[in-house]
Amino acid sequence: MNPFIEIITQPDNIAIVIMIMLVTFFTLWAFQQALDNDKLIAAGKPVDGENEGLVDTFKPLVRIELIIALAVMVFLTFWSIVVDAPLEEIANPTLTPNPAKAPWYFLGLQELLVYFDPWLAGVVLPTLIIVGLIAIPYIDINPRGNGYYSFEERKFAIVTFSFGFFILWLLLIVIGVFFRGPGWLWYWPWQEWDHARVVFEPTRDLSNVIGIDSRSLPGFIIGAILVNGYLVAGMVAPYKYLKKKMPDFLKQFGMIRYLVTTFLFITMMSIPIKMVLRLVFLIKYIWITPWFNV
Amino acid sequence: MNNPTDIKERIKKNLVWKSIFRRDYRNTVRDRAQAIFGNIFLHLHPVQVREGAVKLRFTWGMGGITFFAFIILVITGVVLMFYYHPSIEQAYSDIKDLEFQVPFGVILRNLHRWGAHFMVIVVMIHMFRVFMTGSYKAPRQFNWGIGVILLVLTFLLSFTGYLTPWDQLGFWAITVGTNMGAATPLLGYQGPFSEFLHITPFNDVRFALLGGSRVAGNALLRAYIWHCVAIPLVSVILMFVHFWRVRKDGGISKPQK
Numbered sequence: 001m002n003p004f005i006e007i008i009t010q011p012d013n014i015a016i017v018i019m020i021m022l023v024t025f026f027t028l029w030a031f032q033q034a035l036d037n038d039k040l041i042a043a044g045k046p047v048d049g050e051n052e053g054l055v056d057t058f059k060p061l062v063r064i065e066l067i068i069a070l071a072v073m074v075f076l077t078f079w080s081i082v083v084d085a086p087l088e089e090i091a092n093p094t095l096t097p098n099p100a101k102a103p104w105y106f107l108g109l110q111e112l113l114v115y116f117d118p119w120l121a122g123v124v125l126p127t128l129i130i131v132g133l134i135a136i137p138y139i140d141i142n143p144r145g146n147g148y149y150s151f152e153e154r155k156f157a158i159v160t161f162s163f164g165f166f167i168l169w170l171l172l173i174v175i176g177v178f179f180r181g182p183g184w185l186w187y188w189p190w191q192e193w194d195h196a197r198v199v200f201e202p203t204r205d206l207s208n209v210i211g212i213d214s215r216s217l218p219g220f221i222i223g224a225i226l227v228n229g230y231l232v233a234g235m236v237a238p239y240k241y242l243k244k245k246m247p248d249f250l251k252q253f254g255m256i257r258y259l260v261t262t263f264l265f266i267t268m269m270s271i272p273i274k275m276v277l278r279l280v281f282l283i284k285y286i287w288i289t290p291w292f293n294v
Numbered sequence: 295m296n297n298p299t300d301i302k303e304r305i306k307k308n309l310v311w312k313s314i315f316r317r318d319y320r321n322t323v324r325d326r327a328q329a330i331f332g333n334i335f336l337h338l339h340p341v342q343v344r345e346g347a348v349k350l351r352f353t354w355g356m357g358g359i360t361f362f363a364f365i366i367l368v369i370t371g372v373v374l375m376f377y378y379h380p381s382i383e384q385a386y387s388d389i390k391d392l393e394f395q396v397p398f399g400v401i402l403r404n405l406h407r408w409g410a411h412f413m414v415i416v417v418m419i420h421m422f423r424v425f426m427t428g429s430y431k432a433p434r435q436f437n438w439g440i441g442v443i444l445l446v447l448t449f450l451l452s453f454t455g456y457l458t459p460w461d462q463l464g465f466w467a468i469t470v471g472t473n474m475g476a477a478t479p480l481l482g483y484q485g486p487f488s489e490f491l492h493i494t495p496f497n498d499v500r501f502a503l504l505g506g507s508r509v510a511g512n513a514l515l516r517a518y519i520w521h522c523v524a525i526p527l528v529s530v531i532l533m534f535v536h537f538w539r540v541r542k543d544g545g546i547s548k549p550q551k
Contacts, residue, residue, distance in 0.1 A: 015411035080404035091465035122474030137435030292486035
């Protein structure tokens, strides 16, 4: 069978296919409503739902809840009749499958292991994702776009969230499910998985590129300057920019909020940066220390 | 007695019927309200909602669908527990029994498995919807945070359930997942700075998660208890808070300009 068909029809992967379809559908619906509302706002008209009255909960809402519940039940029953949940061989600690994949919703994090050491990919970054999500309402002080779909009124918030949600979360899951084979090597859908395949990909550390051993003191210093420089520059540069272009906003935003926001933002942006360094320039570590590597 | 109205009357005038339903429903404003606040399950709702709440295009019903998926998972999960022993000697053969011996065992397990995938998908779409409508903004900031924690708990519920069949898929997924615990800074034996706290494979985060230094019987029991008791308990409490706050923060969000 075509390897791609084989992969997408694996019982557990049918969930991913359903997810892709549902997310695509709802994304289009959300952005269409956002653009519609943007037009209404530009024309000075009330947005969808602004001048709405009340209806009784019983029965209009109760009825629609019942219908949706029945529809979900029918859908899940159908899915359960048509597709059987997989059960592999009994657990065997001496037989490691290759690749050993985490559940699909964690494959984005497993994909990060290619670019970061486990303490970052598996512990620090997930923690910051949770903290960052909880922090969103407290750092987004834009009062507009509250309670209706819109894009124009909150471009930065939506673009940043969409980048995290679609690229760093969903796309990495899809890559992990469909494009990673034995040895966590990249396989195109039309390629057969080859367990004997070895890719010799000599990676190096950043300071080695300019001929300095990354494990030497000068290498350590260069790495420290680069990593901390990125953090400091990432914190200072937007400040300078905002101070010049949007001083009122910066004042209203406040220092604590600014520090939290920029820290979360540059941490998020370090992921695509590290990916490009690794995939394009074959660079593994930027900074090697006796305790941890970045 | 052969008259249908007669039978209806007799049923409704019955002491037992009256003790359950208390009063007739007459489709008046008062009775429509009574139908909501007089019912333990429905009184989660306000008596009236804005029109948008009954149209699909605003909420997509995703929060409600997530809750409904959770209910399906609790019901199928409880039934599955009747057929399952959380021990490495029996777990795998219990699942085989579900497949080949228990009537409708396959469908039961499938419903639980696909329902779990479904819940993870819809809870993510629910978060996306709440973000896109800006519904996390004042006064709903706190409830967004509760929602994020519920999202994480949904992942953990699904993840702990992965190990229970004790097959290769679950075993290695849990091995990969808990190895991350070993990388925790300070508290995992492979994590940075852990040597300063004298952390070893036998006293670190991973050991606490597994109840041992490798995935074995204790890990299965822990996964089972987290999956069937501990996390659902915390989730249900947080769901109560989440729904309560939806009401207290003014119901389904509406345009505020």
